[in-house]
Amino acid sequence: MAKTVSERADLLPLLGEVFRSHGYEGATLALISKATGLGKGSLYHFFPDGKAQMAAEVLAEIDHWFEVNIFAALRKSDDPAQAIADMTAGVDRYFHSGHRVCLVGVIALGASRDIFSSQVQDYFSRWNDALAQTLRRAGFSAGVARRRSADALLTIQGALVLARALDDTKVFGQAMVDMKARLLAR
Amino acid sequence: MAKTVSERADLLPLLGEVFRSHGYEGATLALISKATGLGKGSLYHFFPDGKAQMAAEVLAEIDHWFEVNIFAALRKSDDPAQAIADMTAGVDRYFHSGHRVCLVGVIALGASRDIFSSQVQDYFSRWNDALAQTLRRAGFSAGVARRRSADALLTIQGALVLARALDDTKVFGQAMVDMKARLLAR
DNA sequence: TGGAGACTGTACCGATCGGTACAGCGAGTC
DNA sequence: GACTCGCTGTACCGATCGGTACAGTCTCCA
Numbered sequence: 247m248a249k250t251v252s253e254r255a256d257l258l259p260l261l262g263e264v265f266r267s268h269g270y271e272g273a274t275l276a277l278i279s280k281a282t283g284l285g286k287g288s289l290y291h292f293f294p295d296g297k298a299q300m301a302a303e304v305l306a307e308i309d310h311w312f313e314v315n316i317f318a319a320l321r322k323s324d325d326p327a328q329a330i331a332d333m334t335a336g337v338d339r340y341f342h343s344g345h346r347v348c349l350v351g352v353i354a355l356g357a358s359r360d361i362f363s364s365q366v367q368d369y370f371s372r373w374n375d376a377l378a379q380t381l382r383r384a385g386f387s388a389g390v391a392r393r394r395s396a397d398a399l400l401t402i403q404g405a406l407v408l409a410r411a412l413d414d415t416k417v418f419g420q421a422m423v424d425m426k427a428r429l430l431a432r
Numbered sequence: 433m434a435k436t437v438s439e440r441a442d443l444l445p446l447l448g449e450v451f452r453s454h455g456y457e458g459a460t461l462a463l464i465s466k467a468t469g470l471g472k473g474s475l476y477h478f479f480p481d482g483k484a485q486m487a488a489e490v491l492a493e494i495d496h497w498f499e500v501n502i503f504a505a506l507r508k509s510d511d512p513a514q515a516i517a518d519m520t521a522g523v524d525r526y527f528h529s530g531h532r533v534c535l536v537g538v539i540a541l542g543a544s545r546d547i548f549s550s551q552v553q554d555y556f557s558r559w560n561d562a563l564a565q566t567l568r569r570a571g572f573s574a575g576v577a578r579r580r581s582a583d584a585l586l587t588i589q590g591a592l593v594l595a596r597a598l599d600d601t602k603v604f605g606q607a608m609v610d611m612k613a614r615l616l617a618r
Numbered sequence: 619t620g621g622a623g624a625c626t627g628t629a630c631c632g633a634t635c636g637g638t639a640c641a642g643c644g645a646g647t648c
Numbered sequence: 649g650a651c652t653c654g655c656t657g658t659a660c661c662g663a664t665c666g667g668t669a670c671a672g673t674c675t676c677c678a
Contacts, residue, residue, distance in 0.1 A: 351593045393606060
C-alpha cells in the first residue's frame with residue numbers, strides 16, 4: 247500500500263481539532279480517520295492504545311505549548327506588566343480571538359474528565375501557580391495573587407463558552423481587555 | 433406490562449442530569465433508560481423524536497426555570513442591588529455551589545451546538561438583556577451595562593469550568609463574590 | 619363489563635462504534 | 649536483489665448505537 251510520510255508531530259494538531267470540535271466521545275475513529283487522511287491501520291500503528299492515547303498525547307502537546315509559550319515567561323519575567331500583556335496576546339492568538347475552543351475545558355466539562363482528570367488539573371493549576379507568581383512579583387499578597395489568577399483563568403474559559411454560545415467573538419476580545427486590566431489594578 | 437406512573441415533568445430533571453454529566457453525544461439511550469428507569473418503549477412514547485427531542489425539552493425547561501426564577505426579577509425589580517443579590521443566590525443554588533455543571537454551556541461547547549444553537553443563543557442573550565436592564569436602572573450607561581452583564585455571564589460559565597477542572601468548588605464561590613462586587617462597582 | 623387508549627418491556631433492525639488482523643507496499647541496508 | 653521493517657488500507661470482529669414494532673397490561677369511562 248501507499249506510504250504517505252506521516253509524522254506524528256503533524257498528526258497531533260489535526261487530532262486536536264477533531265477532539266475540540268466533537269469532544270472526546272463525539273470524536274469517532276471514522277471522523278479522526280477522515281481528518282488525518284489515515285486509515286485505522288496507521289492510526290493504531292502510531293497510537294496502539296487507541297483513542298484514549300490520542301487524546302492524552304494531544305493534551306500533552308497542548309500542555310507543552312502553554313508551558314513553553316505562556317507559563318515559562320510568567321514564572322521568570324521580571325516585568326509583570328509585560329508578562330501579563332504577553333500572556334494575553336498569546337492566549338488571544340492561541341484561541342484565534344475566540345473562534346477556537348479550549349480542549350482542556352471541553353474535556354473538563356465532559357464525562358471523559360475522569361480519564362484525564364490529572365492532566366486537566368495539572369494544566370490549570372500550573373497556569374494558576376505561574377500567574378500567581380507573576381502577581382506576587384508585582385507586589386500583591388499571596389491571597390490576592392491567587393484570587394486574581396484564578397479569576398483570569400476562569401475569565402478565559404468563560405469567554406470562550408459565551409463567545410461560542412452567542413456566536414460573537416467580540417465578547418472574547420472584550421473579556422481579554424477586562425481581564426488584563428483587572429489583573430494589575432491597584 | 434407494568435405501569436409506573438411516569439410524569440413527563442418528573443422525567444425532564446432526570447434527563448437533564450444525564451445530559452449534564454455525559455454531554456449530548458455521550459448520553460446514550462441505555463444510560464437514559466437506566467437513569468429514568470424507563471424502557472425505550474416508554475421513552476419513545478413520551479419523546480417520539482428521540483434523543484434530540486429529549487435534549488430540546490430539557491433545554492426548554494431550563495430556560496423556563498431561569499426565566500421565572502432569574503430573568504423576570506432582573507427585568508422588573510426596582511432595587512438593582514437586591515435583584516443582583518437574588519440572581520447570585522439563585523445561580524449559586526441552581527449550580528449547587530459549583531458542583532453542578534451548566535448544560536447550556538456544555539452544549540454550546542460541543543458539536544451538538546449546531547442542532548440547538550438558537551435555543552442556546554436565546555438563553556444567554558435573554559439573560560444578558562435582562563441583566564443589562566437592571567444595570568441601566570442602577571444608573572450605568574448602555575455600553576457599561578452590556579459589558580458588565582456579559583462579564584457576569586462569562587464569569588459564571590468560566591467558574592463552573594474551572595471549579596470542575598480543579599475539582600475545587602471554592603473557586604466558584606469566590607467567583608460569585610467577585611462577580612457581584614464587580615457588577616455594581618462605581 | 620367491555621372497549622379504548624395510554625403506557626410498558628422486549629425483541630429486533632441496520633448502522634456504526636472502537637479495536638484487531640493481516641497482507642501489501644516502499645524505502646532503506648547489506 | 650533478497651531481507652527487514654515501518655507504514656499503509658481493508659476486511660472483519662463483537663458490542664453497542666439510535667430507533668422501530670408490537671404485544672401485553674393498566675386505568676378510565678361508558
